[in-house]
Structures are given as C-alpha cells and as structure tokens.
C-alpha cells in the first residue's frame with residue numbers, strides 16, 4: 001500500500017461538469033457526514049443551496065472535509081481490515097442496483113444515495129436509529145437532487161446480488177448500518193426479511 005503524497009482538487013474544472021455529475025459526487029459527500037461527522041451533515045443541510053451552486057466557500061469546505069474524513073479513516077486502517085469498511089456505507093444495495101440496471105440507468109453516486117436510504121431504513125427496522133434519522137437522510141439526499149428509489153430492479157434479484165459483493169465474507173453480508181447521524185457500525189446478522197422489506201421500499205413504481 002502506498003499512500004499519495006498529496007491530493008489536488010481543481011474547483012474550476014469541477015464547474016465544467018454537467019449538473020448530474022455534481023449531484024453524483026454529492027452522494028458520496030453526504031456519506032461522509034453520515035459515517036463520521038454529524039456537524040458536517042448539518043452543514044450540508046444548512047448550506048444546501050450554496051452546495052448545489054458550488055459556491056466557493058461551500059465547495060471548498062465540503063471537498064476538504066470529505067477528503068479529511070476519508071484520509072482519517074484510511075490512515076487508521078491501511079490494510080482494509082476494519083474501520084475502512086465504513087466507507088462502504090450505502091454501497092451494498094448500491095452495487096445491486098447498479099448491476100440490476102446494467103450500470104446504465106444510475107450513476108454511482110445516485111445508486112449510493114438510494115443505497116444509503118436503504119441502509120438507514122434497515123438500521124431503523126433493527127431499532128438502531130429513529131425514523132426521524134431516516135427522514136433526515138432521505139430529505140438531504142432529495143434536497144441535493146439525488147434519487148431515493150430505484151427503477152428497474154426487483155427484490156429477488158437485488159437480494160441475490162448482495163451475496164456476490166466483494167465485501168461479503170463467508171457468505172455473510174457485512175452491512176454498514178447507522179447508530180445515528182455521524183456514527184455507523186458493521187453488522188453481519190441482518191435477517192433476510194428485514195433486508196427484503198428495506199429493498200422493497202426502495203423500488204420505484
């Protein structure tokens with residue numbers, strides 16, 4: 001493993017991207033608030049307009065904070081043994097959605113957005129968080145122009161897919177679930193009926 005000496009972000013180049021690509025990136029940025037930093041999540045809620053418009057101060061803050069959080073997580077866990085798994089929040093369902101839609105219908109960050117609502121929903125169904133936390137996650141995702149339901153998927157296919165994910169260990173799916181906004185934990189004991197119910201709630205009509 002070799003860590004980078006430096007990471008450069010060119011905001012001027014980011015402004016040349018289509019809006020949809022910006023929203024897609026915001027999917028992963030929201031993730032950093034949920035997994036590690038409740039204050040950052042609140043910042044995104046309170047500055048949603050500035051974030052969407054890529055206003056200088058908001059853009060610099062959200063990108064710098066996301067990089068700091070990623071660097072903090074990765075440097076504490078260089079061999080991908082434990083903590084780093086939290087970066088996978090929202091990705092278990094996202095990978096199934098991407099596969100079922102042929103990697104065409106949804107950009108990665110859009111699939112992650114849907115998957116994050118799914119993971120929040122599972123967390124609430126297991127009594128780990130309140131419905132109000134799920135509502136906050138869902139509201140911020142919608143506010144930042146990202147989808148919360150997937151079209152073109154079935155529960156049966158998605159459920160099968162999650163066992164083929166590279167993060168699946170010994171046939172057990174390692175779900176990254178919420179204990180609150182800003183705090184997640186890994187669990188491999190989520191009952192099938194809970195996963196299926198959360199998936200069914202994420203499929204658009």
Ligand SMILES: [Zn+2]
Pocket residue numbers: 028091108112
């Ligand atoms: Zn991702």
